[in-house]
Amino acid sequence: MIADLLWIRAVQDFDYCDQQIADNVCRNNSWLFLMLDAVTTLSPNFRVPYAAGALALTVIISDIDGATKIFDKGAKAFPNDWPILYRAAYHYMYEVKDNKRAAELLIQAGKNGAPPWVFTLAGRLYSDAGNLELAESVLQDMINTEQDPVLIKRLQDKIQSMKSKSN
Known part of the structure; x- marks a missing residue:
């Protein structure tokens, strides 16, 4: 009370x-x-x-x-409340400037019902934080579970784009 x-x-x-x-x-x-x-x-x-x-x-x-x-x-x-996790990710991304922590929270939110695009954003944040392997892993996991060929192609293009930028 x-x-x-x-x-x-x-x-x-x-x-x-x-x-x-x-x-x-x-x-x-x-x-x-x-x-x-x-x-x-x-x-x-x-x-x-x-x-x-x-x-x-x-x-x-x-x-x-x-x-x-x-x-x-x-x-x-x-830990399973995606709106809280998503808001925390926003906070870490925009206010704290910790892209790695923001990406971790986005993935956790995505696994608990957040819209699927949070995985793509998490991949980009990992990439921006210099964690290209994690970024590729997140995007590859999406490809493995996705059925939409247009989205699969976009995700594959994103992986190729990240790889070419790192070289």
Whole structure:
């Protein structure tokens, strides 16, 4: 019940920044992070704070460190929840600039119901991070399970393009 009350309080101030360090950037481990961390510690199976709260941290107040911690807790608590995994991948890709971690989360999301194109994006992120073997492996796995000849051809072309760029 305390977690519910803290959650209701946090929702009322999703855009509150207790210590702004630049335009639209809140200090790391902000008040909102502390509230979300308390909620998710008291009620680790309460899904919404991970899904909505972490997104508020990263997008609304730009508490990147706090968002990373909540997304990591959410991915651990809900390893089969593709929307949480997909949002965490966005966070790692655009805010943290960690393409390898973003790709890992996209693959995990894809294996749990996310749209199939997340595998292609994961392959590109692995490629951009210098992990060409992983990128090729992800795309090859898609080819092996795909039935659409047009998509198979596109995936094969993508693999060839990656190989030619690396040479």
